[in-house]
Amino acid sequence: xxxxxxxxxxxxxxxxxxxxxxxxxxxxxxxxxxxxxxxxxxxxxxxxxxxxxxxxxxxxxxxxxxxxxxxxxxxxxxxxxxxxxxxxxxxxxxxxxxxxxxxxxxxxxxxxxxxxxxxxxxxxxxxxxxxxxxxxxxxxxxxxxxxxxxxxxxxxxxxxxxxxxxxxxxxxxxxxxxxxxxxxxxxxxxxxxxxxxxxxxxxxxxxxxxxxxxxxxxxxxxxxxxxxxxxxxxxxxxxxxxxxxxxxxxxxxxxxxxxxxxxxxxxxxxxxxxxxxxx
Numbered sequence: 001x002x003x004x005x006x007x008x009x010x011x012x013x014x015x016x017x018x019x020x021x022x023x024x025x026x027x028x029x030x031x032x033x034x035x036x037x038x039x040x041x042x043x044x045x046x047x048x049x050x051x052x053x054x055x056x057x058x059x060x061x062x063x064x065x066x067x068x069x070x071x072x073x074x075x076x077x078x079x080x081x082x083x084x085x086x087x088x089x090x091x092x093x094x095x096x097x098x099x100x101x102x103x104x105x106x107x108x109x110x111x112x113x114x115x116x117x118x119x120x121x122x123x124x125x126x127x128x129x130x131x132x133x134x135x136x137x138x139x140x141x142x143x144x145x146x147x148x149x150x151x152x153x154x155x156x157x158x159x160x161x162x163x164x165x166x167x168x169x170x171x172x173x174x175x176x177x178x179x180x181x182x183x184x185x186x187x188x189x190x191x192x193x194x195x196x197x198x199x200x201x202x203x204x205x206x207x208x209x210x211x212x213x214x215x216x217x218x219x220x221x222x223x224x225x226x227x228x229x230x231x232x233x234x235x236x237x238x239x240x241x242x243x244x245x246x247x248x249x250x251x252x253x254x255x256x257x258x259x260x261x262x263x264x265x266x267x268x269x270x271x272x273x274x275x276x277x278x279x
Contacts, residue, residue, distance in 0.1 A: 007064050008037045008141050011055060012072040012133065013044040020131070024072070024138040027124065031142025047075040049100050050166040051262060054182055056093075056104035057167065058242050063091060069104070070133075070141045071095035078129035082157070083117040083136050087150045094137050094144075103165035111159040118154035170194050175202035175273030181255075181264045182244070188253020189227075189238075190260050194245040194268060199223075199237075203272025210237055211269035212247065214258055221247065233257075 008028060014020035021042045028035055040059055044052045052073035063069060067090075074081075074096040082097040088108040094117075095101045105111050117123075117136050122143050126135040140153055170179035170193050177198060183191040196204075204210050204223060212221045212235065222230075223237045230236040230250035235257070240246040247254045247266070255261065 006034065006036055006145065007067045008035060008070050008145065009040050009059070009063055009067055010037055010042075010070045011040040011044065011052060011059075012042045013046050013048065013052065014042045014072065014133070015046075016042055020133065024070075024133050027134055027138040028070075028142040028145070031139060032145035035142065035145045044073050047073065049073050049075070049098055051183070053100050053103045053165050053167060056101070057107055058183070060104045060107045065090045067091045068141050068144050069093040069095075070137055071100055071104075072133040072137060073100050074098065074132060077132050083132060083140075084157075084162075085115045085117060085140060085144070085150050085153050086111050086159075086162075087113040087115075092144055092150060094140050096132075097163050099163045099165045102162050103167045105162070106165075111162070113150060114157050114159045114162065115150050116154045116157050119152065122148065122153055168193060170198070172198065175270060177202075177268045177270070177273075179245075179266050179268060181260050181262050181266060184255045184260070184262060188249070188255040188257075189240065190247040190254050190258070190264075190266075191240055191242070192245045192247065192266055192268075196239045196243070196245050199245065199268065199270050202270040204268075204270035208271065210271070212237075213267040213269065214260060214264060217258070227251070 025037050084097050086093045086105055093101050117140050122139055124135045124139055170177050177194055179192045179194040181190045182193045206223045209220045209222055212219050219235055221235045221237045227248055227250050236248055238246050238248050
């Protein structure tokens with residue numbers, strides 16, 4: 001096994017109740033016994049390609065150089081959607097061509113080569129078409145780890161034809177930032193798709209107050225350094241561990257308090273913005 005491909009970072013929506021994730025790991029290890037597998041998560045909500053793609057984006061900067069990334073969130077399993085190996089500068093991403101991989105590929109510098117996994121010499125015999133993670137993607141990871149070149153796994157395809165990601169970007173007008181909740185962690189903190197530098201560009205400053213609008217609510221949120229700086233029941237803004245703006249409460253769930261979920265629109269109005277008129 002080549003030194004540069006001894007690690008697979010594995011993400012899926014398989015959960016841990018069924019044997020699906022474990023079987024995929026067993027397949028990889030049967031091909032490449034010295035392989036090390038890092039479980040990013042198997043608790044992506046079922047069929048939620050957007051959530052899977054955002055998880056990959058958050059994790060991408062921490063992948064070891066040369067790692068193989070195996071991502072399986074595949075509501076189109078068994079259809080004519082493609083399964084791909086995408087070589088980037090410092091590794092390879094494997095998964096369905098449904099928007100799951102595209103944002104992480106961009107973060108990692110773009111695709112160098114894209115191969116459709118059509119060479120069945122590197123597949124397992126499939127009793128049915130509904131477990132491509134086991135029958136096609138996991139074997140591809142194992143064979144790559146054992147030294148098989150990416151190009152041997154199938155047909156080279158045009159990177160320009162990749163299905164784009166579903167990751168949304170904020171809109172800004174006169175300093176008013178219309179964003180959304182990208183992710184809610186298990187503590188109920190709501191990561192927004194808003195860069196704190198954008199808030200600062202319109203007068204927001206740590207320690208100051210920023211108007212937050214969601215649903216039919218308008219609240220002031222203080223920009224604090226860490227969760228413990230919040231007063232009891234005070235909605236605050238923090239810069240989270242990934243460098244993005246997040247809504248939080250100290251030792252309580254901002255998501256539950258504000259009735260927010262991934263995809264919920266949130267408008268931020270820094271002090272220097274032209275405030276939207278009340279509806």
